[in-house]
Amino acid sequence: MSLPDLGPLWLSIQLAAVTTLILLIFGTPLAWWLATTRSRFKPVAEAITALPLVLPPTVLGFYLLIMLSPNSTLGGLWRDATGNSLTFSFSGLVLASILYSLPFAVQPLQAAFEGVGRGPMEAAASLRASKLNAFLTVAVPLSKRGFLTAGVLSFAHTIGEFGVVLMVGGNIPGQTRVISIAIYEKVETLDYAQAHVLSLILLVFSFVVLLLVYSLNRRMPVRVG
């Protein structure tokens, strides 16, 4: 049995890493806003954030395909700026993955921030810490479990992405052929041996990542005062 091309696995890891990083950066302020706002638009924002949880990936993928196409405003702007198309490209996949995995980053962070509550933030303000400073020195360390969960779930969810990628990215080697697509293709061409190997690699990889996280989580107990 020959070892299959590991390019798709590597591409999946790259996609998941970039997506997770961007989600943590932009999901954090969104989650903080959701956790602290008393705005009447909060339910609307929460519903939109949670949409990818219930929508079939094909629906999300379909809208993304239309939104990202060079004929659309966004896709057109991107093409004018970079000379490339957003659809059927790695950049397009990143954008799609960010939307697709958004709730997996925002919801754990929002829950963690709500758990911190106003108390410690008010205490920090009374000790002369500005809002941003209090956020970085009190809310973030108290929410480290939330960050860990958000990061792992976003990463794992992006690795396991299939439908959206198929709709937006297609199957271009080195560009958009991620591991789930590669496995699908092997099965379609009745190459079950290769499909077995790729599936096993993904299974072991996912298990090891989750195991690492849960072990780390045990050794990093959150002290409750």
Add this chain to the structure above:
Amino acid sequence: MQLSVDIRLAKPDFSLQITHDFELGGITALFGPSGVGKSTLLRIISGLEAKSSGRVAYGDEVWQEKGRFVPPHKRGVGYVFQDTRLFSHLNVMQNLKYATKRSPADSQISFEPVVETLDLAPLLDRQTGSLSGGERQRVAIGRTLLSGPRLLLMDEPLAALDRARKASLLPYIARLPNAFSLPVIYVTHSVEEVARLADQMVVLADGGLLASGGVAKTLARLDIAEASGKFEAGSVVKAVVSGQDEAFKLTKLTVAGQSVSMPASAVKKGEALRLRIRARDVAIALQKPEGLSIRNILQGTITEIAQEAETAFAEILLDIGEGQRLRARITRASVAELGLSEGMVVQALVKSVSFDRRALPKG
């Protein structure tokens, strides 16, 4: 230092409206029953209630008025919360350092004296989760001091503690204003804490200001009974130690030129003390009675009688000399039977006296 407050805050279940100039010095008690807005007033002063409207100024610095709101971290107001709010991700030392790092360069409050005053040295390496209630509150007070505040607000810091812990923490708090030349506003609903700690007091009732002034005078006012609860209501009088009776183990005191004794205590002759006498522990007689076990009898003139039409009781306010007042709570039937009226000279029989070790400030 003057703190001037003219604010309104309306919430669905609660409203607060207060206009008052606090003349701060030493400890000012903010007193009243639960739910009248004491904590809310502290939160407004510190800038934690952004929804309040009106004006707050400290000295010549305006913290809040129309179109202006200085955020809490720029006010230099220290806040000791009832629930301590220590940071659970930091140990005791790190909690204290969080404050020192942010204190202004010209702060007069430095690390060692705070640690010493509050006896924090044995706690520095502890995790906050392993501290007892009293220890947590000491750390919280220390942390607040180390942020170099110009005004210290304390929100019922002893409320969550048992009697013994309360008693052990009171002396630490009493020391703060002098040790760190820092005005303190201290929220409480306990007459006992007011009597032991405060130099002056402000009384709140039902979302507004009821009274303010020196502790002895204000506590003696009859209309404060509503706020203090009838059971605990009482007066604070000044006394000077006149000697010890070794044979009967009594400490002799002079109150407004009259003599009083109480079980012996380690106080020095000439020391000034304040005595706390609950209104329900005072009975009234027309003449000095004979053949009675009560030894403490003070003569006074009735200045006010407040009948409580809906209960069996009446509150009597007596002037016992040197401008000192004593409250008595007796039945309305007794008032009628004895024919008590304002201006009468009567004998106040005091069943029990407790006192606060702390000497009175001069003047």
